[in-house]
Structures are given as C-alpha cells and as structure tokens.
Amino acid sequence: MENETSAIALEARDLTKIYRMGTVEVRALRGVDVELREGELVVLLGPSGSGKSTLLNILGGLDTPSSGTVIFRGRELALDSERALNLYRRNHVGFVFQFYNLIPSLTARENVSLVTEIARDPMPPPEALAMVGLAERMDHFPAQLSGGEQQRVAIARAIAKRPDLLLCDEPTGALDSKTGILVLDAILRINRELGTTTALITHNAVIAEIANRVLYFADGRIVETRRNAVQRAPAELAW
Ligand SMILES: Nc1ncnc2c1ncn2[C@@H]1O[C@H](COP(=O)(O)OP(=O)(O)OP(=O)(O)O)[C@@H](O)[C@H]1O
Ligand SMILES: [Mg+2]
Numbered sequence: 001m002e003n004e005t006s007a008i009a010l011e012a013r014d015l016t017k018i019y020r021m022g023t024v025e026v027r028a029l030r031g032v033d034v035e036l037r038e039g040e041l042v043v044l045l046g047p048s049g050s051g052k053s054t055l056l057n058i059l060g061g062l063d064t065p066s067s068g069t070v071i072f073r074g075r076e077l078a079l080d081s082e083r084a085l086n087l088y089r090r091n092h093v094g095f096v097f098q099f100y101n102l103i104p105s106l107t108a109r110e111n112v113s114l115v116t117e118i119a120r121d122p123m124p125p126p127e128a129l130a131m132v133g134l135a136e137r138m139d140h141f142p143a144q145l146s147g148g149e150q151q152r153v154a155i156a157r158a159i160a161k162r163p164d165l166l167l168c169d170e171p172t173g174a175l176d177s178k179t180g181i182l183v184l185d186a187i188l189r190i191n192r193e194l195g196t197t198t199a200l201i202t203h204n205a206v207i208a209e210i211a212n213r214v215l216y217f218a219d220g221r222i223v224e225t226r227r228n229a230v231q232r233a234p235a236e237l238a239w
Helices: 052-059 082-094 108-116 125-131 147-159 177-193 203-208
Strands: 007-023 023-036 041-045 067-071 093-096 165-169 197-201 213-218 223-228
Touching: 007 052, 007 108, 007 147, 023 052, 023 067, 023 197, 023 223, 041 052, 041 165, 052 165, 052 197, 067 177, 093 147, 108 125, 125 147, 165 177, 165 203, 177 197, 177 203
Parallel strands: 041 197, 041 213, 093 165, 165 197
Antiparallel strands: 007 023, 007 067, 213 223
C-alpha cells in the first residue's frame, strides 16, 4: 500500500524541545525533520533519552515543541491553540502506550465504547475488537485478560475512531515475545487494512524489520534513516 511516492501525511520541520527545570536545560529535540507518508509504517529506534517519545507526543498533538512546525495533510497545526490540538487528536490520532490504561470496571467492549461515543465516524466496538483478534473476549474485564490481550483492547480503542495516524510508544515493552507478536500483528493488520499511517517506538532493534522505514535517534536528532527492502512478519522475527 505504502510507497516512496505516497502523499505526505504528516511532516515536521526543525523541531526543537527544551525542558527547563530551574537552571537546568534539557535539549530533548535538537532540530528534527521528519515526514510520514500515507499508509507508511515507520519504526523509531534509539537509546533511552534520545527524544523518541518527545517527538511522538509532539507529532500527536499531546505536547508542543519549543520551535518548529508540524504539518498534517498540508495544513500547519496551530500549536498555540489547545482547542485546535484537541480537535486534531480527537479526529485524527490514535495512541497506544506501553501501559494499557484500560478502565478496570469496564469490559473490553465498554472500554472501546468510551472513544466511539465521541468520534465522528467510529467503527462499532465489536468490529474494532475483532480486528485485533478479540471477538471472543469482548465482555471480559481487563483483570480477566492477559497483558497482550489488554494491549490489544488498547489498540482497538485507539483505532475504533478510524484515526489517520496511529502512534505507538513501546507497545510491546511490557510483553514477552510471543505475546508481542500478536500485538504487532494487530498493528500491522490495521496499517494494511485501514491504511493507517503508523509510527512505532521500540527498544528492540529486531522489531524494526516489520517497518517500511526505520528512523534512528541519538541525542535529540534523527541520525540515520533506512528503508527496509523486505518487511518481515512479526512471527518471522528472531527475538
Ligand atoms: N517532562 C519532562 N521534563 C523534563 N525533561 C524531560 C521531560 N520529558 C522528557 N525529558 C527529557 O528529555 C529527553 C528525551 O526524553 P524522551 O522521553 O523523549 O526519550 P526517549 O527516547 O523516549 O527515551 P526512552 O527510550 O527511555 O523512553 C530525556 O533527557 C528526558 O530526561
Ligand atoms: Mg520514551
């Protein structure tokens, strides 16, 4: 689906992010340029503290840069408007984090419904849960699901509003490799079947093989970009 000539979905130019704590400055991003093409699956790799999460949060409108611009489908985000960022997140972005943040007192289906109730053109929650292989577990509570299943509920919740962008920060970070494969399979299926432009942060270099393209971070910058000649299936990875 994705190729080097697809339209650019999301673009960021010369992003910097400086955290100031008292007199100490942390330069988390030092001039990042990035483009994500429609339907592309990009993996972000790099050492702890190199700025991966900071970039992902800025691309998703959860955080704002100290300088630089973010352009979604040709329109610059109004980074100074909380309301504009809210609408951008609500209408276009799905997030998945390392910890699933499900509501314990709600079933899988109800957790997904929380999002679909406020979305413009949502999928029915059972359809989103079926996409991640949980059609049989819809009425289970989080405590009745394994870690990998809970993460797949979190993915269903993120994609049920049919986001244009799916941003995943270490989605398999808390999972063993076998469970991680199921979670990556779910993310890949969404990327392929819905054409959702996807960015995924991982510490595990092996996972980079599922991507179209890999961005290598070091010290607040993207230091290398590589295009994979072959995209491997999660089950083929040598974890
Ligand atoms: N809210 C914050 N306040 C101050 N400094 C921060 C804040 N968030 C991140 N940083 C600093 O910014 C730098 C980049 O952090 P970031 O979380 O983006 O790294 P990362 O690549 O995601 O690391 P990890 O792989 O450990 O998750 C780090 O030095 C971090 O300590
Ligand atoms: Mg991080």
